[in-house]
Amino acid sequence: MHVQLVNAAGGLKEVKIGFSWTTFxxxxxxxxxxxxxxxxxxxxxxxxxxxxxTLGFGAWLPGIIFSFIYNKMYVKELLEKGYRPANVQDQASLQKAGIVAAFEAVPRT
Structure with a gap:
C-alpha cells in the first residue's frame, strides 16, 4: 500500500507501507x-x-530483519521532518498501520 506525504513547501513523496521487498x-x-x-x-x-x-554466511540476516521494519521507520522520519499525509485516506492508512496514533488535521485535496 502506498501513501502520499506532503511538506509545507508543497513537496510530495509517495511512500510504501509494509514489507520492503527492495530492502529484502x-x-x-x-x-x-x-x-x-x-x-x-x-x-x-x-x-x-x-x-x-559468520564468515559471510549471515550477512543476509540483517537484510531480512530490516525488510520488515524499514518502510515504517522511513515514514516516521519523514513525519518528524514535517511531512504530513496528503489526504484523509492516507492519514487513515497510516493510522491503520500503527504509524500515527490519532487523526490530525490534514490539508484537503
Missing part, C-alpha cells in the same frame, strides 16, 4: 537511493558485522 533483495541500497544515509549506514554496518562473525 538489495539490502542497504534502497535507503541509500532514497537519501536516507543514516539507515543505509546502519544497515551496512549491521550486515558487515554479522557477516564478519
Amino acid at each position: 533483495f538489495f539490502g542497504f541500497f534502497p535507503a541509500l537511493f532514497r537519501g536516507d544515509l543514516k539507515w543505509a549506514a546502519i544497515m551496512f554496518v549491521a550486515a558487515t558485522a554479522v557477516g564478519v562473525f
Whole structure:
C-alpha cells in the first residue's frame, strides 16, 4: 500500500507501507537511493558485522530483519521532518498501520 506525504513547501513523496521487498533483495541500497544515509549506514554496518562473525554466511540476516521494519521507520522520519499525509485516506492508512496514533488535521485535496 502506498501513501502520499506532503511538506509545507508543497513537496510530495509517495511512500510504501509494509514489507520492503527492495530492502529484502538489495539490502542497504534502497535507503541509500532514497537519501536516507543514516539507515543505509546502519544497515551496512549491521550486515558487515554479522557477516564478519559468520564468515559471510549471515550477512543476509540483517537484510531480512530490516525488510520488515524499514518502510515504517522511513515514514516516521519523514513525519518528524514535517511531512504530513496528503489526504484523509492516507492519514487513515497510516493510522491503520500503527504509524500515527490519532487523526490530525490534514490539508484537503
